[in-house]
Amino acid sequence: MHGFSETTIAAISTPPGAGGIGIVRISGPQALKILNAVFRPRSSSCSFDSHHLYYGHLHDPRSGKLLDEAMAVYMAAPRTYTREDVVELHCHGSYLVLRSVLETVLSQGALLAAPGEFTKRAFLNGRIDLTQAEAVIDILTARTRKGVDLAQEQLAGALYRRIEPIRARLTRMRALLEVAIDFPDEEVEIADHQQLLEELRGEVEDPLRRLLANAERGRLYREGVAIVIAGLPNVGKSSLLNALLQEERALVTAIPGTTRDSIEEIIDVHGVPVRIIDTAGIRETEGEVEALGIQRARELINSADMVVFLVDGAGGIGPGDIELYRQLRHKPLLPVVNKVDLCGGNLPDLAAFGADQQWLSISAKRQEGIEELKAAIFALVTGEGGQWEEEGCAPNLRHQAALQQAVEACSRLAASLEGALSNDLLAVDVQECLDCLSAIVGETTTEDILDVVFAEFCLGK
Numbered sequence: 192m193h194g195f196s197e198t199t200i201a202a203i204s205t206p207p208g209a210g211g212i213g214i215v216r217i218s219g220p221q222a223l224k225i226l227n228a229v230f231r232p233r234s235s236s237c238s239f240d241s242h243h244l245y246y247g248h249l250h251d252p253r254s255g256k257l258l259d260e261a262m263a264v265y266m267a268a269p270r271t272y273t274r275e276d277v278v279e280l281h282c283h284g285s286y287l288v289l290r291s292v293l294e295t296v297l298s299q300g301a302l303l304a305a306p307g308e309f310t311k312r313a314f315l316n317g318r319i320d321l322t323q324a325e326a327v328i329d330i331l332t333a334r335t336r337k338g339v340d341l342a343q344e345q346l347a348g349a350l351y352r353r354i355e356p357i358r359a360r361l362t363r364m365r366a367l368l369e370v371a372i373d374f375p376d377e378e379v380e381i382a383d384h385q386q387l388l389e390e391l392r393g394e395v396e397d398p399l400r401r402l403l404a405n406a407e408r409g410r411l412y413r414e415g416v417a418i419v420i421a422g423l424p425n426v427g428k429s430s431l432l433n434a435l436l437q438e439e440r441a442l443v444t445a446i447p448g449t450t451r452d453s454i455e456e457i458i459d460v461h462g463v464p465v466r467i468i469d470t471a472g473i474r475e476t477e478g479e480v481e482a483l484g485i486q487r488a489r490e491l492i493n494s495a496d497m498v499v500f501l502v503d504g505a506g507g508i509g510p511g512d513i514e515l516y517r518q519l520r521h522k523p524l525l526p527v528v529n530k531v532d533l534c535g536g537n538l539p540d541l542a543a544f545g546a547d548q549q550w551l552s553i554s555a556k557r558q559e560g561i562e563e564l565k566a567a568i569f570a571l572v573t574g575e576g577g578q579w580e581e582e583g584c585a586p587n588l589r590h591q592a593a594l595q596q597a598v599e600a601c602s603r604l605a606a607s608l609e610g611a612l613s614n615d616l617l618a619v620d621v622q623e624c625l626d627c628l629s630a631i632v633g634e635t636t637t638e639d640i641l642d643v644v645f646a647e648f649c650l651g652k
């Protein structure tokens with residue numbers, strides 16, 4: 192589909208900073224030549240067996256200078272990450288060492304790899320489809336174990352395997368229609384429209400809609416949600432943050448107005464990365480710093496996906512709580528009563544907030560009710576209590592847009608079939624639907640799509 196690249200690329204493939212080892216990766220037709228130029232194996236063998244690790248030293252061939260003691264591996268095409276010849280130089284994980292090794296490799300004819308270029312080559316050389324390339328980014332950036340699992344499934348081809356049978360079905364339909372176009376005078380009807388319509392509904396549209404239903408889930412596990420803990424001063428917001436994190440992250444004191452700057456951390460709520468943000472307690476204040484904190488809190492509340500609205504069950508509910516509740520009502524809200532350990536079983540009267548409002552009771556200090564709160568957060572972010580089909584695939588935004596277009600093309604096709612339009616027109620609709628699906632797996636991708644996908648990668652991947 193795309194010819195193999197003539198250039199050889201190289202990059203530092205391990206993260207910046209000090210580490211036990213750091214790896215410079217080289218891919219392309221000159222990889223082996225460069226390895227021979229920069230690396231001297233201790234054993235004097237002059238050739239490298241593929242997929243074997245060699246111990247030796249890296250030198251700069253221009254000056255003869257010793258660069259590092261290293262392990263090197265040469266992997267001959269096509270059994271490699273990119274399907275090209277690949278060399279990895281395992282050096283000491285010092286950024287300065289790695290830089291000088293990379294610079295030397297570049298001086299021998301390699302080009303600095305663009306972000307994601309190794310994976311892009313793996314895709315262009317047909318080792319993986321586009322959804323698998325995207326899964327590689329997801330694995331690198333996942334923030335929960337669940338996110339990693341979903342990405343691994345996609346890397347194993349879960350999404351591809353869901354798209355392929357639908358594409359195969361559409362391809363068959365197109366073929367039927369083409370035959371019917373070529374032989375308009377046949378006695379038997381080659382493309383029975385009623386039957387095509389049934390196939391379209393059952394084997395194309397339904398599976399596509401089911402995939403689309405999973406896209407929301409993909410977004411959630413990939414991007415997570417932002418939740419602000421809001422309430423009056425001293426109700427225990429920072430204590431709640433600490434309880435959720437299981438760590439004394441925020442300052443907690445009995446003095447109202449303790450938190451000024453907002454504090455945020457990411458927690459794993461049943462696999463969803465939740466950014467949890469502790470804010471300044473909201474009240475009228477003369478203090479300049481506190482006022483800035485409160486303004487900040489209001490901005491964060493506005494941009495948050497949802498709000499945990501906290502009141503102090505022991506201190507009594509005041510007009511301030513009710514006024515704040517009124518202001519927050521337009522957001523997805525989880526109302527929580529804190530400090531129930533001080534209530535002796537008697538919760539304050541919460542009827543003023545509305546008779547039908549469900550409240551959770553917790554004690555942030557004693558870490559009671561925290562699991563229930565997490566479950567409630569999960570239920571709220573997943574809508575109907577997380578009733579997703581566990582299908583092992585989580586389409587991303589790009590897939591979602593293409594799936595949406597495919598479903599729309601499907602509807603047009605169904606209407607055309609019902610309207611008994613000519614086979615030529617039907618074939619156009621089928622092709623449109625096919626194009627959308629081909630774009631997802633990367634079979635008919637334009638440079639723009641590739642640029643967008645691979646721009647998300649980090650260097651060296």
Ligand SMILES: Nc1nc2c(ncn2[C@@H]2O[C@H](COP(=O)(O)OP(=O)(O)OP(=O)(O)O)[C@@H](O)[C@H]2O)c(=O)[nH]1
Pocket residue numbers: 422423424425426427428429430431442443444445446447448449450451470471472473529530531532533553554555556557
């Ligand atoms: N008994 C009891 N005390 C609590 C509980 N949660 C918080 N507190 C106490 O309430 C006081 C205020 O707690 P914070 O977590 O600082 O409250 P806050 O809402 O962050 O306060 P500001 O940052 O000032 O808005 C502290 O003395 C906490 O120890 C609880 O569940 N039970």
Ligand SMILES: [Mg+2]
Pocket residue numbers: 428429430441442449450469470471472
């Ligand atoms: Mg606080």
